[in-house]
Amino acid sequence: MDYNQTIAFMYSQLPAYHRIGKAAYKNDLENSLALDKYFGHPHFKYKCIHVAGTNGKGSVSHMIASVLQEAGYSTGLYTSPHLKDFRERIRIDGRMIPKREVTLFIRKHNAVIASLKPSFFEMTVALAFDYYARAGVDIAVIEVGLGGRLDSTNIISPELSVITNIGHDHADLLGDTILKIAGEKAGIIKPGVPVVVSETQDEISNVFISAAQQKKSDIRFADQEFECRLDDLNYSKGKRKYSVLEKSTGCSFTGETNLGGDYQAKNIQAVFQSIRMLQEIIPCSDMNIINGIRRTVGNTGLMGRWQIVGRKPLVVCDTGHNLEGLSYVLSQLKSTAGEELHIVIGFVDDKDRGSVLPLFPSEADYFFTRASVPRALDERVLMAEALRWNLKGNAYPDVRSAVRSALDVASENDVVFIGGSTFVVADALKNCKFEK
Helix, strand or coil, X not given: CCHHHHHHHHHHHCCCHHHHHHHHCCCCCHHHHHHHHXXXXXXXHCEEEEEEXXXXXXXXXXXXXXXXXXCCCCEEEECCCCCCCHHHHEEECCEECCHHHHHHHHHHCHHHHHHHCCCHHHHXXXXXXXXXXXXXXXXEEEECCCCCCCCCCCCCCCCEEEECECCCCCHHHHCCCHHHHHHHHHHHCCCCCCEEECCCCCCCHHHHHHHHHHCCCCEEEHHHHEEEXXXXXXXXXXXXXXXXXXXXXXXXXXXXXXXXXXXXXXXXHHHXXXXXXXXXXXXXXXXXXXXXXHCHHHHHCCCCCCEEEEECCEEEECCCCCHHHHHHHHHHHHCCCCXXXXXXXXXXXXXXXXXXXXXXXXXXXXXXXXXXXXXXXXXXXXXXXXXXXXXXXXXCCCHXXXXXHHHHHCCCCCEEEEECCHHHHHXXXXXCCCCC
């Protein structure tokens, strides 16, 4: 098999959550532990940082990896899902895993795949952990895929556990209350391993405190230790200045980021706190932190977070897709200057749209669409549902035609937003051309 055939095999033979949803979810670690044993427990050959959460875990993972790269460490980065290329999930020092590594891995280990019948995610985690060991990385930043307690990544023994914002997502798998969801995320807390929680959410903070006490783990809430303030985003340069106050010392730090979302303030606080707690084990300077945050996109290839893909008109895409994430995104969108607002949106069919559609502005012009994954909601169904909240527009069968239509009607002074689903953003980045 060549690379394309290998990827086609993985999608066709291994159930993938990002494609088919709940049917691909495993509620135990049996396969992950069996694969880990088969590969000789590769994650014990390098240090790990484990990052969970509902919103922000991808940005925090990329920023921490970028900081570690700036400090001179060979750094693995495992994230999901991918936007344009499967290999985005598995990186070392920002470089995606070579195609031949993916092909050889599947070919060489076909027998164990046939025997265990792992999910797409279970197999991908095994591939990543084995690749990092063979490449001899110093440290790997591992983002949880879904939940925490039963996630395939939760077989590692990290140096630090990080938990970002908790929101209402995947309730059918993780629990129907935010307390239950937080309990699943707290499942990554390991005995004696320090934990950073990015923000103090009153309703659930005690879930993490209790779990940390039971595991005798030092726990810190980043927003209690650091305060980050963001300046306005410079859309022409795609950059944003920030200042961070370390409350215990009174020291302040200034820097710049090309991650333009308002929500990045909380993520930057989490990064500062995480590096502080790692410094005795993995030395990093304050300048490493500042440079790492500034160079995140270049160092790690992060995409889809308030990403400016066009300027005349201004075109922004963001992968925020649940109540909490979209609240931040749409608040920022409403304050973004432009004459007219055009919104290209689509959702997956298992998303709670009744909680997020009311957040969208009724004065915008809508382009309802569906992403190229089996889970995508029919665009005509979405258009009918959106009308209940006075969101009006037309339906388009694919993201490319929706984006093209939005750009055709938008003037140079308008704003076009693309989002609602990670997969809508992925299709836009893969298939659409934008004028810079």
